[in-house]
Amino acid sequence: MDLPSNILTLLGVMLGLTLGSFLNVVIMRFPSQLYFQWQKECRDYLDIENQGDIRKSPNIIFPRSHCFSCKANLSFVQNIPILSFVALRGRCAHCAAIISPQYPVVETLGAIATTIALLNFGLTFPAAGAMIFSYCLIVLGFIDLREKLLPDEITLPLLWLGLIINIEGTFASLEASVIGAIFGYLILWSLFWTFKLVTGKEGMGYGDFKFLAALGAWLGWQMLPLVLLMASSMALFAGVIGIISKRLDRGETIAFGPYLAIAGYLVFYLGQNAIEVYLRLSNF
Ligand SMILES: [Zn+2]
Structure with missing residues (x-):
């Protein structure tokens, strides 16, 4: 209408x-x-x-x-x-x-x-999808900020919903969505284990893997590098600010969920444009 x-x-x-x-x-x-x-x-x-x-x-x-x-x-x-x-x-x-x-x-x-x-x-139907996506990101971001917790009860339904909504290719092709869900999980899972084997510390939680898998299902695998790049730059920036302002102890972990949420949201609306601009620029 x-x-x-x-x-x-x-x-x-x-x-x-x-x-x-x-x-x-x-x-x-x-x-x-x-x-x-x-x-x-x-x-x-x-x-x-x-x-x-x-x-x-x-x-x-x-x-x-x-x-x-x-x-x-x-x-x-x-x-x-x-x-x-x-x-x-x-x-x-x-x-x-x-x-x-x-x-x-x-x-x-x-x-x-x-x-x-x-x-x-x-x-329209996609507008309802976009709203549910945004609401889940807001809730996940704030719960992680407060409790350092990304509940399965929200991340997993968000993942399934992303796959279902993209059956018709609403926001990404079904293929890109399925591969996005798989790679979203695997990227952070392998980073987690590499980091843990090298340093003996845990830098993230399993909730982060599921959250990125959900973002992959909604946005398609092509958007995952952009999401990760944005989320980790913001988290790094916030971490440095936190250490300088002494609000964060060295070695203390910060919740990654809020940054995944912000990056996922921006890429949902701007990702396609950002990639096109990048490709055009890199052609010169
Ligand atoms: Zn009161």
Whole structure:
């Protein structure tokens, strides 16, 4: 359906802000839900009784949105994305605890990603694909940043979805997509083992391999070198800044997921152009 771009923009911003606040909930609650499950599985496996600490499993839907400091529930108005953050000047209305700037940041990213998807593809099936892709990247990037964890529960469905969506060659040919998934995993897997055998240290996690495999499935194998180049330059840059500003100890690892997410997103929209420009330049 052809809609004028101002209507698509409005739609994108409204939809994106709403979904963005849901993405925040996933980012904040999904990891603790996973830790809870893993602890329970370990206890069950080792046949250990639950030692008095019978908490309810945290859940994406319940409890309602509340302040992390004083646990006061948020009213409907206080749940409105960005506007409520601005109106409250970033503090809880009940206890004045500082609200993490992550909330408005993720909501804004959600709005931008949704609008870009709609403006690029219109109200189409590929636009829905581009949105889901962007949302997964936002969630994975922020969870990895906070917890140094890229959950299989997100990376693996993202991988499958990339393969399925490219059956019709939506964003890459099916062949490029399948090879991309395989090579995405293998490149980082072999780097990991080379690094580990040489230095005895682990520089990455298996989540990174699965994430790059998913990016390969969505973008096609041709884009993987560009993704890796961009992600590792950004990670290197951030690492150097971190060491200079003493916020990062030497030898401490940084989460690679956020950089894979940024690079994957940029290459999704700009990759084809970047490669064409490169080929044209290298012909001179
Ligand atoms: Zn509070």
